[in-house]
Amino acid sequence: MIAIIGAGISGLSLAYFLQKQKIPYLLFEKKENEHSPGGFIQSVREKEYLYELGPNSLLCDDFLLQWLNELELWDEIVEANPSSKNRFIFKNGKYQKLPSSPLSIFWNSFFSWKAKKQIFREPKINSKTFSEETLTQFFERRFGREVVDYVLDPFVSGIYAGNPDELLLQYTFPFLAELEQKHGSIIRGLKKNKLERKKSISFRNGMQTLPKKLAEKVKITYCKGGVQSVFKNINSWEIITAEQNFKAEKIVITTPAYITADILQKIDFFLAENLKKITYAPMIVVHTIFYKNLFKKPVNGFGALHPYKEKLFTLGHLWSSSVFEGRCKENEVLFTSFVGGSRGVEKTLLDDNTLMSKVQKEIREIYQIDSLPILQKITRWQKAIPQYDKFVLPVYERLPKLEQENLYICANWKDGVSIADCIKKAQKLAQQLK
Ligand SMILES: Cc1cc2nc3c(=O)[nH]c(=O)nc-3n(C[C@H](O)[C@H](O)[C@H](O)COP(=O)(O)OP(=O)(O)OC[C@H]3O[C@@H](n4cnc5c(N)ncnc54)[C@H](O)[C@@H]3O)c2cc1C
Numbered sequence: 001m002i003a004i005i006g007a008g009i010s011g012l013s014l015a016y017f018l019q020k021q022k023i024p025y026l027l028f029e030k031k032e033n034e035h036s037p038g039g040f041i042q043s044v045r046e047k048e049y050l051y052e053l054g055p056n057s058l059l060c061d062d063f064l065l066q067w068l069n070e071l072e073l074w075d076e077i078v079e080a081n082p083s084s085k086n087r088f089i090f091k092n093g094k095y096q097k098l099p100s101s102p103l104s105i106f107w108n109s110f111f112s113w114k115a116k117k118q119i120f121r122e123p124k125i126n127s128k129t130f131s132e133e134t135l136t137q138f139f140e141r142r143f144g145r146e147v148v149d150y151v152l153d154p155f156v157s158g159i160y161a162g163n164p165d166e167l168l169l170q171y172t173f174p175f176l177a178e179l180e181q182k183h184g185s186i187i188r189g190l191k192k193n194k195l196e197r198k199k200s201i202s203f204r205n206g207m208q209t210l211p212k213k214l215a216e217k218v219k220i221t222y223c224k225g226g227v228q229s230v231f232k233n234i235n236s237w238e239i240i241t242a243e244q245n246f247k248a249e250k251i252v253i254t255t256p257a258y259i260t261a262d263i264l265q266k267i268d269f270f271l272a273e274n275l276k277k278i279t280y281a282p283m284i285v286v287h288t289i290f291y292k293n294l295f296k297k298p299v300n301g302f303g304a305l306h307p308y309k310e311k312l313f314t315l316g317h318l319w320s321s322s323v324f325e326g327r328c329k330e331n332e333v334l335f336t337s338f339v340g341g342s343r344g345v346e347k348t349l350l351d352d353n354t355l356m357s358k359v360q361k362e363i364r365e366i367y368q369i370d371s372l373p374i375l376q377k378i379t380r381w382q383k384a385i386p387q388y389d390k391f392v393l394p395v396y397e398r399l400p401k402l403e404q405e406n407l408y409i410c411a412n413w414k415d416g417v418s419i420a421d422c423i424k425k426a427q428k429l430a431q432q433l434k
Contacts, residue, residue: 001026001395002433003239003248005162005263007225008039010410010422012214012255013190017430019218026246027218028239032224036208037215040381041419049334050206050327053286056318056336057200058207058419065199067423071213073203080200084323086301089154090310091389095366097301098151101303102187111146118144123185132390133163138176156303157315160417161281161341162387171396173416200302202324211418221246226259229266232335232405250406250433256280257395257413267331268402274394277332278413281342283384286359287377288335290326299333313337313347313358332374335363340385352378386413408433 006009006169007029015027017019029037036042040054057080060068068077087413088095091110099108105119122142129138139152156164160172170177179189223241231238232250241245253260261275292299300324305316314337321327321334328334337359340348350358356376363369385391392413399409410429412422 001248002250002252003028003237003246004252004254005212005228005230005239006039006411007033007037007211007215007220008062008254008422009041009211009214010039010412010426011252012037012218012427013213013423014252014410014430015218015220016214016253017427018433021430021434022413023430023433026239026248027220028227028241028281029220029222031222031224034222037220038208038211040209040384041207043208045205045240048329049287049289050419051377051379052202052207052320052336053285054381054420055207056320057202057208057323059198059199060420061196061198064420068210071210071217073209076203076205076209077201078324079325080202080302080323081325083300084200084302088301088304088305089150090306090366091150091260091313093194093310095304100179109213110150114144115144117186121149123188125185126178129169129180129236131170132393133177135167138169140178140181140293142226150307153307154316155308157308157338157341158305160387161283161315161338161385162389163342165288166279166342166387166389168388168390168392172248173390192389198276200323204326207419208404210269226255227263229263230407232267237406250408252408252410252429252433254409254411256383256411257382260409268398271395271398271402272344274398277391278395279387279389279391280387281387282340282345282348282382283381283385284339284348284355285379286337286339286356288337288356288360289374289376290333290335290363290369291371291374292331292333294371295333295367299367307342311363315341315344337363340384348380348382385417388413 004014004025004027007027008044011027015025018025042053044051082247085100087098089098098111099105136148139148152164156162160396179186183189223243225242227239229240232367236247236249237251256277257275261272265272299319299322301319303318306312316338318336318338356378360373410425415425
């Protein structure tokens with residue numbers, strides 16, 4: 001018997017893959033979440049509006065598309081509109097389209113000539129990766145400062161809501177460290193290993209369609225307040241909940257680091273103390289809807305990211321109604337804006353009205369709109385995204401020892417935060433547990 005703690009996308013996927021291999025499992029989730037499975041993945045439909053409170057899309061390769069088909073979700077999939085390959089960055093006071101192919105870097109005016117020269121010189125730069133190198137150190141060394149400020153920085157905000165000066169290359173983007181090691185250059189490495197084409201998708205009724213479907217297919221044991229702690233017996237583990245204790249040979253923990261700390265406190269104090277130190281970036285998601293006819297230019301594309309250097313209020317805006325169909329009425333535009341991140345903690349302390357007013361003011365200034373929005377909605381995530389910075393190191397060092405005792409981690413604070421990463425980690429672990 002394998003006990004899985006937490007029924008977010010990691011736990012649900014793991015239970016599904018184990019079930020497929022006919023391995024018995026117990027999947028624990030808090031009773032409070034009985035009617036809304038999926039952890040951070042939450043979609044809310046209110047009349048004609050579909051709001052994603054957490055993740056907005058899933059980047060799918062062929063394996064994931066096949067898996068969604070196997071889950072009978074094929075007819076529910078909505079693909080991102082082709083125009084969403086257009087991504088914008090706020091640079092020198094205005095939105096500029098990011099070059100979408102290597103050749104267009106050359107003729108596009110996004111980068112200065114100095115930056116273009118540095119990018120094309122990258123294959124000639126010696127590789128000298130060192131452990132604990134940050135993303136900024138790596139990108140500055142290989143591509144120069146402009147790429148750090150206007151490509152790396154906004155993308156790290158977009159994925160991790162994090163600070164590239166703190167995040168470690170080896171854990172955040174291990175494939176880049178590997179490309180440098182193997183090929184001596186990122187550009188050369190990418191030429192030799194073409195990246196698999198991926199599709200950005202969602203579902204007709206939003207991202208939560210996926211965990212809801214998985215929750216129908218697997219069995220979840222709901223318990224009040226969730227799992228409290230675990231104990232090791234001679235040949236098995238004991239899982240303690242408020243109502244009942246359970247036994248299992250192996251345990252997989254999928255909960256956030258700070259909750260994992262509480263669960264493991266009594267069996268490994270040192271690990272628990274270090275788990276508590278793992279940094280989480282806070283994030284506030286603000287949905288804002290305007291009438292379409294107020295915009296002088298169509299809002300066509302994936303959205304726009306705001307580099308830290310440009311000092312805007314938000315980290316960026318997703319143009320949700322342009323990316324996916326059916327998010328609001330035809331004559332409206334829905335923006336999903338992100339506020340906070342690890343360098344904007346103080347902004348997340350503002351009250352709802354101030355936050356919403358600052359977001360709509362920023363949108364109105366950028367898009368030159370005189371009128372107020374039709375409506376706004378706010379969602380707060382106090383601990384949204386784990387940061388792969390130096391604080392993860394003592395925890396990662398300890399994990400192999402736990403595996404020897406049949407306790408495994410399959411959580412978003414290790415080896416990738418994206419939904420795709422969570423599903424693939426679960427699939428890999430299910431194979432390992434065979
Ligand atoms: C605002 C935001 C936007 C994002 N956007 C994207 C995006 O567009 N695309 C993308 O790919 N990713 C995105 N992500 C990241 C992605 O959503 C998460 O990394 C992923 O959903 C994490 O899933 P998980 O199952 O590992 O963890 P969680 O979702 O945290 O699930 C953990 C589960 O454990 C349960 N639990 C907690 N305590 C206990 C306990 N004691 N006992 C039992 N169960 C317990 C929780 O209730 C929860 O269900 C975003 C994240 C945020 C916050």
